[in-house]
Amino acid sequence: MKKYYNFRLLGDKVSFLVNRKALITFLFLAAAAAGVFVMSTGTGEMKISPLKVVQVFFGGGSDMEKLIIQSFRLPRIIVALMVGMALAAAGGILQGIIRNPLASPDIIGITGGASVAVVGFLAFFSDKNNALTVSINWMPLAAFAGAAILAFLVYFLAYKDGVSPIRLVLIGIGLASLTKALTTLMMVFGPIYQASQANIWITGTVYGSNWDNVAILVPWTLVFLVLAFVLSRNVNIQELGDDIAMGVGSTVQKYRFLLLMVSTALIGGAVAFGGGIGFVGLMAPHMARRMVGSAFGALLPASALIGGILVMAADLIGRTLFSPLEIPAGVFTASIGAPYFIYLLFKTRNA
Amino acid sequence: MTAGQAIATKDLTLSYGDTIIINELDLEIPKGEITVFIGGNGCGKSTLLRSIARLLKPKSGAVLLEGEAVAKLSTKDVARKMAILPQSPLAPEGLTVLQLVKQGRYPYQTWLKQWSTEDELKVRNALKATEMEELKDRTVDSLSGGQRQRAWIAMTLAQDTDTILLDEPTTYLDMTHQIEILDLLFELNEKEQRTIIMVLHDLNLACRYAHNIVAIKDQKVFAQGKPEHVINCGLVKNVFGMECEVTIDPLFGTPLCIPYGKGRCILKGQGLQG
Numbered sequence: 370m371k372k373y374y375n376f377r378l379l380g381d382k383v384s385f386l387v388n389r390k391a392l393i394t395f396l397f398l399a400a401a402a403a404g405v406f407v408m409s410t411g412t413g414e415m416k417i418s419p420l421k422v423v424q425v426f427f428g429g430g431s432d433m434e435k436l437i438i439q440s441f442r443l444p445r446i447i448v449a450l451m452v453g454m455a456l457a458a459a460g461g462i463l464q465g466i467i468r469n470p471l472a473s474p475d476i477i478g479i480t481g482g483a484s485v486a487v488v489g490f491l492a493f494f495s496d497k498n499n500a501l502t503v504s505i506n507w508m509p510l511a512a513f514a515g516a517a518i519l520a521f522l523v524y525f526l527a528y529k530d531g532v533s534p535i536r537l538v539l540i541g542i543g544l545a546s547l548t549k550a551l552t553t554l555m556m557v558f559g560p561i562y563q564a565s566q567a568n569i570w571i572t573g574t575v576y577g578s579n580w581d582n583v584a585i586l587v588p589w590t591l592v593f594l595v596l597a598f599v600l601s602r603n604v605n606i607q608e609l610g611d612d613i614a615m616g617v618g619s620t621v622q623k624y625r626f627l628l629l630m631v632s633t634a635l636i637g638g639a640v641a642f643g644g645g646i647g648f649v650g651l652m653a654p655h656m657a658r659r660m661v662g663s664a665f666g667a668l669l670p671a672s673a674l675i676g677g678i679l680v681m682a683a684d685l686i687g688r689t690l691f692s693p694l695e696i697p698a699g700v701f702t703a704s705i706g707a708p709y710f711i712y713l714l715f716k717t718r719n720a
Numbered sequence: 721m722t723a724g725q726a727i728a729t730k731d732l733t734l735s736y737g738d739t740i741i742i743n744e745l746d747l748e749i750p751k752g753e754i755t756v757f758i759g760g761n762g763c764g765k766s767t768l769l770r771s772i773a774r775l776l777k778p779k780s781g782a783v784l785l786e787g788e789a790v791a792k793l794s795t796k797d798v799a800r801k802m803a804i805l806p807q808s809p810l811a812p813e814g815l816t817v818l819q820l821v822k823q824g825r826y827p828y829q830t831w832l833k834q835w836s837t838e839d840e841l842k843v844r845n846a847l848k849a850t851e852m853e854e855l856k857d858r859t860v861d862s863l864s865g866g867q868r869q870r871a872w873i874a875m876t877l878a879q880d881t882d883t884i885l886l887d888e889p890t891t892y893l894d895m896t897h898q899i900e901i902l903d904l905l906f907e908l909n910e911k912e913q914r915t916i917i918m919v920l921h922d923l924n925l926a927c928r929y930a931h932n933i934v935a936i937k938d939q940k941v942f943a944q945g946k947p948e949h950v951i952n953c954g955l956v957k958n959v960f961g962m963e964c965e966v967t968i969d970p971l972f973g974t975p976l977c978i979p980y981g982k983g984r985c986i987l988k989g990q991g992l993q994g
Contacts, residue, residue, distance in 0.1 A: 372857060373818075381836035386822065468812070599831055606826055608815075612775050612806040617826040617879060618799030662859075663814040 457676020460650025477541025481548030482519025573646030573699025824878030
């Protein structure tokens with residue numbers, strides 16, 4: 370069996386080398402994601418069979434089923450899928466450009482920046498009765514701004530004749546600790562009600578997602594996923610080190626900046642609507658690497674799908690396991706992620 | 721400029737911060753030959769190589785590639801004429817040889833054109849020249865040191881350039897693999913007339929494989945020319961600060977340097993150091 374297919378169109382103008390195993394894995398993951406999507410949509414207070422769910426997708430089903438699926442479950446599950454894909458893809462990009470398997474949105478502080486912004490938002494815009502003085506709909510914007518500001522801060526503090534991967538990660542870790550301290554400080558000084566609200570956000574949840582969120586998050590995430598895919602050969606070349614990348618004629622600093630911005634946009638969108646769901650950005654690229662290898666054109670889509678599956682599954686567990694109590698999805702991503710992280714550190718202890 | 725020069729430097733000054741490494745250097749490197757930079761540790765030979773490959777910006781002066789200033793050419797154009805293999809490069813975990821070698825095609829690719837017929841042909845030739853065809857689906861991290869270095873050389877070959885720069889391509893290799901790699905480079909030069917410029921630590925191997933030796937000392941070129949013309953006790957003493965005898969390699973007739981020093985002497989009654 371051939372390991373690769375040559376894909377060529379228009380006399381080489383469009384040409385790719387397609388890894389057969391990666392393609393099959395990708396199709397399998399896509400099917401798995403669709404499966405989890407349908408299963409999650411059918412699961413809850415009222416069980417709906419997968420077949421019925423699919424019927425509703427195509428306009429069938431009873432009014433009751435339509436209402437439950439379309440109004441309550443779908444937006445949330447779509448947001449979970451997007452958040453997972455975005456975090457996983459961003460984690461993959463960061464691990465590539467930083468050339469460190471432990472890089473992730475949490476580690477270099479981008480998620481932390483969003484946390485500070487959200488806790489600050491809850492603190493500054495609350496009155497004495499703990500009611501918000503502005504609409505809660507501004508919170509995603511605050512989260513996004515926090516993530517973006519922190520990413521720029523990391524970049525500019527790390528800048529010295531361009532940005533080297535090691536400076537990027539060290540400055541990132543430093544700022545991540547700082548954001549953690551600031552978040553804690555604000556939570557300690559704020560009222561308890563606020564702290565618990567902030568805490569749920571920091572853990573990460575897609576509870577209460579609506580179609581408005583979907584309308585923003587879906588195009589945003591898809592555009593940047595496609596952009597990341599287009600830039601994938603630049604991730605590949607940067608993974609060989611700056612000398613090689615410059616040697617083959619890549620403008621390393623330009624693409625490093627671009628890739629960092631793409632991952633920041635993905636993370637910003639994800640945390641805006643999903644909160645600080647942790648470990649997906651670390652875990653998913655590693656799982657993908659085990660399945661399809663480290664060529665980024667294959668790694669990125671595989672990683673995104675794994676991330677989507679993880680967050681959808683974590684959300685499904687979170688809203689059904691202790692129903693009617695809702696557990697934030699971030700609890701479950703972290704409870705799978707934390708041991709995996711330790712396992713990784715353990716495995717690379719001699720490296 | 722005559723047509724016979726692949727690379728030239730003009731008034732080239734290189735520095736790290738305020739420390740001058742190479743000072744106002746004018747150097748000409750012939751086309752179609754193997755040139756080897758030699759010199760003591762920290763003499764700036766690797767720095768010079770990196771700067772020729774535009775990985776290091778000169779403090780002043782210029783590097784000329786086939787008569788044109790490298791700094792004025794687009795980096796992709798340079799990458800189609802000159803490839804560089806840095807010292808001990810690292811491949812990410814799980815990357816296969818084919819995936820690595822394919823990346824040598826970077827300067828020819830665009831967003832949509834990532835695997836043209838020409839790309840395929842050049843990659844196949846590169847794998848063939850380095851005898852890596854059988855190993856193309858293995859991951860780079862699973863290869864032995866010599867195989868790994870051949871994979872990296874295959875990547876630079878896929879770049880399809882007239883000039884190839886290599887920074888100590890034999891570091892960390894055992895003697896068999898050192899010879900294997902140098903033979904490979906020698907053949908590339910013989911068969912395809914590629915200009916090869918490299919830094920080597922082993923003076924005797926440098927003498928065997930190089931058409932042209934550049935000895936670097938005190939921020940300058942101390943001597944340049946055919947090994948048989950420039951390598952002698954005086955040069956070694958000056959460049960490396962080492963006392964030695966230079967004799968003739970019994971197999972190749974090239975200069976062979978035998979250092980003085982301590983060690984067991986088993987020649988009866990005629991100890992080298994009296």
